[in-house]
Amino acid sequence: GQNIDQPTEMTATEGAIVQINCTYQTSGFNGLFWYQQHAGEAPTFLSYNVLDGLEEKGRFSSFLSRSKGYSYLLLKELQMKDSASYLCAAPNQAGTALIFGKGTTLSVSS
Amino acid sequence: EPEVTQTPSHQVTQMGQEVILRCVPISNHLYFYWYRQILGQKVEFLVSFYNNEISEKSEIFDDQFSVERPDGSNFTLKIRSTKLEDSAMYFCASSEMGNGYEQYFGPGTRLTVT
Numbered sequence: 037g038q039n040i041d042q043p044t045e046m047t048a049t050e051g052a053i054v055q056i057n058c059t060y061q062t063s064g065f066n067g068l069f070w071y072q073q074h075a076g077e078a079p080t081f082l083s084y085n086v087l088d089g090l091e092e093k094g095r096f097s098s099f100l101s102r103s104k105g106y107s108y109l110l111l112k113e114l115q116m117k118d119s120a121s122y123l124c125a126a127p128n129q130a131g132t133a134l135i136f137g138k139g140t141t142l143s144v145s146s
Numbered sequence: 147e148p149e150v151t152q153t154p155s156h157q158v159t160q161m162g163q164e165v166i167l168r169c170v171p172i173s174n175h176l177y178f179y180w181y182r183q184i185l186g187q188k189v190e191f192l193v194s195f196y197n198n199e200i201s202e203k204s205e206i207f208d209d210q211f212s213v214e215r216p217d218g219s220n221f222t223l224k225i226r227s228t229k230l231e232d233s234a235m236y237f238c239a240s241s242e243m244g245n246g247y248e249q250y251f252g253p254g255t256r257l258t259v260t
Contacts, residue, residue, distance in 0.1 A: 067246050078237055078251035079189060086246060123189065131245020132202035133179070133191040 040137035056109045058124030066127040073121045119144045148172045150252035158258045167223045169238030179239040228259045
């Protein structure tokens, strides 16, 4: 089976840095995804990690440790528009579905 | 930029009625998916579809659900006899390849069953 855990809520201020953690247990490992979802909208892809280490993409970076079953999403120079839910997701063993965590709702205040 | 489209954006139906939710995946994508998200809850996988057949389905995807690719562009989800608990946002997604490839999500259809 698969289990993905992430904190329910986080708050931060504009300009700050925030780290959203995700731990996972999967049958087989096919990488880890991060998606952003604004309220009432569809999830949009942020990052995909399959190897250990940090992947940087502008203000957003994602880290993976396969041995620890752990990932985090790092958001720098926070802006109000970054207020959204951040979803950690892993493919199932066959790679035919994405299994999502419950998401972390990030509120950015001025 | 190509995108996944879904119609309608909002569907209201009475319990027991059949609904068909429509999706047009990105044109060169080969893998198609349906997910649902009940208000305030997580995104849940329903079914994946490749090469004109179901590749995987979750336990949510019971006999009242079916999927079809009636032509070269549309991908539909049919719910045969809707229940109150089917009220949710339904997202269609597509990907160029399977495992490890980014899935692009459509804007969703909000289904309300009364």
